[in-house]
Amino acid sequence: MNRIAIIGILLLMWACVPKGREYGKELYETKCANCHGLEGGGLHELYPPLKNSDYLREHQDELVCIIRYGLKTPIVVNGVTYQTSMPSQPMLSDVELANIINYISENFEPELEMVRIEDVEVQSSRCAK
């Protein structure tokens, strides 16, 4: 095979690799932003923020469960009590959850640790359903 063909194939492979960051952004914007806002700022006392959220920082090891199974009991975020509940999103895969979490970590909450797909699996196995 000549060199040009090899370069062509490599370029094609590169173009097909899913771009992690954009995938996370797309998922966040379709699955979370309606409530939590495009910039993670939340909405008044209805939807809590993800940016600078003390709750998120303190409950990062529950984030997979929160997203997958939702939240029904009132919680306090940065001193504000939220009475509304968050719906479950059971159709999101481990890969999708990892992308969403890493998008939040990169864009809104640097103290939120980045996760691998394996971390999502482990966290998910601990969720109280």
Ligand code: HEC
């Ligand atoms: C229909 C609106 C809605 C959608 C969509 C939604 N949430 Fe929520 N979320 C809420 C509400 C309301 C609460 C507070 C729940 C409570 O008080 O029990 C919450 C709480 C949270 C919390 C804990 C509190 C905080 O602000 O740190 C996190 C983290 C969170 N959501 C992340 C997400 C992520 C990530 C997505 C997308 C996969 C998402 N949510 C989608 C409404 C929503």
